[in-house]
Amino acid sequence: MSRLVLVGISHHRTPIELREQVALTAEQARQLTARLGRPEAVCLSTCNRTELYLADVDAEAAEERALAALAGDVHPLAYRLVDEAAALHLFRVAAGLDSLVPGEGEILGQVRTAFELGTTGPLLGRLFRQALHVGKKVRAQTAIAESPASVSAAAAALAQQVFGELAGRRILVVGAGKVSEQAARNLISRGAEISFVANRTLDRADELARRLGAEALPLERVEEELPRADVVVSSTSAPGFVLAREQVERALRARKGRPLLLIDLAVPRDLEPGIHELDGCYLYDIDDLEGVVAETLAARRGEAERAEALVVEEADEFRVWQASLDVVPAIASLRARAEEIRARELAKAQNRLSERELRAVESITAQVVNKLLHLPTVRMKEAAAASDGLVYADAVRHLFGLGEDEA
Amino acid sequence: MVELLFWPALLAYGEAAVAYLGDARRPGLAGRLATWGVRIGWLVQTALLAVQAARADGFPWASWAGSLNLFVWLVIAAYLIWGCSARFRLLGLGVMPLAVALFALAHAGGGTGTGRASGYSNLFLVLHVGLVLAAFAGFTVAAGLSALYLWQERRLKRRDRSILHLPAPSLLALDELAARTIAVALPALTLGIVVGALRLRDRGGSFDALMAVTVVTWGVYGAFLALRFGAGWRGRRSAYLALAGFVLVIVVRLALPVTHFS
Numbered sequence: 247m248s249r250l251v252l253v254g255i256s257h258h259r260t261p262i263e264l265r266e267q268v269a270l271t272a273e274q275a276r277q278l279t280a281r282l283g284r285p286e287a288v289c290l291s292t293c294n295r296t297e298l299y300l301a302d303v304d305a306e307a308a309e310e311r312a313l314a315a316l317a318g319d320v321h322p323l324a325y326r327l328v329d330e331a332a333a334l335h336l337f338r339v340a341a342g343l344d345s346l347v348p349g350e351g352e353i354l355g356q357v358r359t360a361f362e363l364g365t366t367g368p369l370l371g372r373l374f375r376q377a378l379h380v381g382k383k384v385r386a387q388t389a390i391a392e393s394p395a396s397v398s399a400a401a402a403a404l405a406q407q408v409f410g411e412l413a414g415r416r417i418l419v420v421g422a423g424k425v426s427e428q429a430a431r432n433l434i435s436r437g438a439e440i441s442f443v444a445n446r447t448l449d450r451a452d453e454l455a456r457r458l459g460a461e462a463l464p465l466e467r468v469e470e471e472l473p474r475a476d477v478v479v480s481s482t483s484a485p486g487f488v489l490a491r492e493q494v495e496r497a498l499r500a501r502k503g504r505p506l507l508l509i510d511l512a513v514p515r516d517l518e519p520g521i522h523e524l525d526g527c528y529l530y531d532i533d534d535l536e537g538v539v540a541e542t543l544a545a546r547r548g549e550a551e552r553a554e555a556l557v558v559e560e561a562d563e564f565r566v567w568q569a570s571l572d573v574v575p576a577i578a579s580l581r582a583r584a585e586e587i588r589a590r591e592l593a594k595a596q597n598r599l600s601e602r603e604l605r606a607v608e609s610i611t612a613q614v615v616n617k618l619l620h621l622p623t624v625r626m627k628e629a630a631a632a633s634d635g636l637v638y639a640d641a642v643r644h645l646f647g648l649g650e651d652e653a
Numbered sequence: 654m655v656e657l658l659f660w661p662a663l664l665a666y667g668e669a670a671v672a673y674l675g676d677a678r679r680p681g682l683a684g685r686l687a688t689w690g691v692r693i694g695w696l697v698q699t700a701l702l703a704v705q706a707a708r709a710d711g712f713p714w715a716s717w718a719g720s721l722n723l724f725v726w727l728v729i730a731a732y733l734i735w736g737c738s739a740r741f742r743l744l745g746l747g748v749m750p751l752a753v754a755l756f757a758l759a760h761a762g763g764g765t766g767t768g769r770a771s772g773y774s775n776l777f778l779v780l781h782v783g784l785v786l787a788a789f790a791g792f793t794v795a796a797g798l799s800a801l802y803l804w805q806e807r808r809l810k811r812r813d814r815s816i817l818h819l820p821a822p823s824l825l826a827l828d829e830l831a832a833r834t835i836a837v838a839l840p841a842l843t844l845g846i847v848v849g850a851l852r853l854r855d856r857g858g859s860f861d862a863l864m865a866v867t868v869v870t871w872g873v874y875g876a877f878l879a880l881r882f883g884a885g886w887r888g889r890r891s892a893y894l895a896l897a898g899f900v901l902v903i904v905v906r907l908a909l910p911v912t913h914f915s
Contacts, residue, residue: 389680393817403817408809410823503887505824522810526888534812541814 254297283365349390665694718762727790784845791838
């Protein structure tokens with residue numbers, strides 16, 4: 247029977263300096279699995295892990311091959327798992343339970359890509375299809391992936407808490423650095439369109455504005471746009487406040503009571519804290535957002551317990567399926583033998599029967615064979631799940647003389 | 654027959670109230686059970702009202718307890734418009750316990766039994782009692798929306814770390830829906846008051862305390878709409894005003910009907 251073997255390293259025990267030694271691009275992973283894939287191999291390589299899944303009748307040889315394939319000085323840190331434990335591990339990975347942020351969604355896409363690039367057969371094909379199913383099931387049946395897991399995502403979720411649908415809202419991004427862009431992209435992913443990007447250097451504002459499909463503004467014109475903005479995201483390296491309470495207060499008069507959400511991702515802060523005291527203004531700085539994220543991560547960890555139970559159920563199902571592979575050859579031989587006998591006896595009777603009678607006998611004998619073999623087939627699969635499968639398979643081979651030349 | 658319908662309806666509403674509590678603690682299955690409880694309870698209560706109307710051959714909800722029964726049905730009907738959406742389930746946490754209490758009160762007062770048709774004409778009762786109660790049901794739901802707005806707004810102002818835990822409607826949605834509900838309910842109240850006033854003029858009778866408070870209630874909600882659409886009142890101020898109006902609705906609904914129906 248094919249055994250499932252996993253050899254890998256992950257962020258749990260291996261520092262980034264070593265992880266990057268064995269990290270593989272998609273193309274490298276494809277080449278590696280093509281080289282190792284006798285008969286089946288899949289390589290899952292992300293920033294947090296590099297794992298090789300192999301299917302082979304000789305588990306030890308497969309393990310050796312996998313270890314040899316992992317370059318660098320990672321061997322002492324590599325984990326080795328087989329069969330059900332390996333399946334359970336992959337299901338936990340696909341569900342996001344092994345990730346730094348429980349339930350993060352990116353890993354499911356990475357598992358899918360690894361599956362597509364791998365050399366798969368019956369065992370790894372089934373394993374990875376089930377892993378993708380587990381990943382989706384856990385996200386659908388628990389709230390593990392519902393709450394935001396980063397400061398930028400929390401800012402976008404807060405915007406939805408205030409405005410609901412973000413489509414059509416006017417978003418003003420102040421600052422043209424990476425943090426601003428990340429926050430803007432999170433808002434875009436939730437349906438928002440960025441209206442303006444303001445920056446002290448107009449060229450940089452223009453560059454980011456083009457990438458986000460927005461209009462560039464000099465920093466001095468921010469106050470002018472405030473009455474029309476719904477969300478302000480600020481992240482500049484300015485040493486003082488970019489927006490003072492008085493400026494926002496003036497803008498509020500023209501807003502007719504519409505709320506204004508201000509997100510300050512800068513350190514030192516860009517937006518004067520007193521703005522939060524104004525009616526209809528909600529100002530969140532980096533500490534506030536980190537507090538929100540810490541809380542949502544705690545909630546995700548709570549949901550992880552429910553997710554673990556689902557994953558264990560699936561791993562058990564996989565175990566039963568894999569164990570049934572022990573008896574599949576015996577079942578197949580038994581059925582082939584029965585079919586062979588049936589065909590031979592039918593051939594003998596062919597000359598004595600009319601075409602109509604022959605069809606009737608064919609149908610009856612096929613039913614008899616199926617009914618006769620149904621119970622032994624079911625019992626052998628059950629025995630396989632209870633780890634007696636090989637004993638039963640041997641008994642069947644012996645009793646029916648499978649694999650022997652018929653006298 | 655009516656007894657057979659009352660208890661399942663109360664049970665379904667009670668189940669919904671408890672399930673909403675469960676949903677607030679762990680959103681998911683409990684929320685769906687709550688929504689089904691509301692739907693089933695409302696359908697059973699609809700059947701109850703239909704049986705009552707058929708038995709009385711008219712409008713049997715002119716008594717204080719009977720009107721409470723109809724009021725509960727109208728409140729839940731208004732709530733069902735948005736209540737089935739997951740984000741509005743928090744509103745059910747306020748509406749359903751209130752509905753259960755009022756429905757039980759209506760039953761205790763004999764309002765869910767086989768009612769008798771009133772001496773008033775059916776048309777008058779439908780237009781006067783029906784419209785006023787429909788308006789009050791709208792104001793009740795608007796008050797629920799406003800209370801939810803204030804709670805949610807307070808959490809945002811306090812920068813509550815658990816702000817993203819519970820799926821709640823957005824501030825803007827709560828504000829808009831409360832105003833829209835009042836904008837629909839106020840014309841119904843106006844028409845109900847006008848029908849009552851016309852009858853008072855034609856048949857005579859005195860202007861009682863209930864009528865006075867109802868007119869004040871009309872004034873508060875009229876001011877709400879005028880300030881919102883004229884002076885741009887939104888958010889917190891507008892939510893407080895909606896709740897102030899609802900205090901008067903409670904007074905009219907629970908305290909004064911004793912004089913009006915006597």
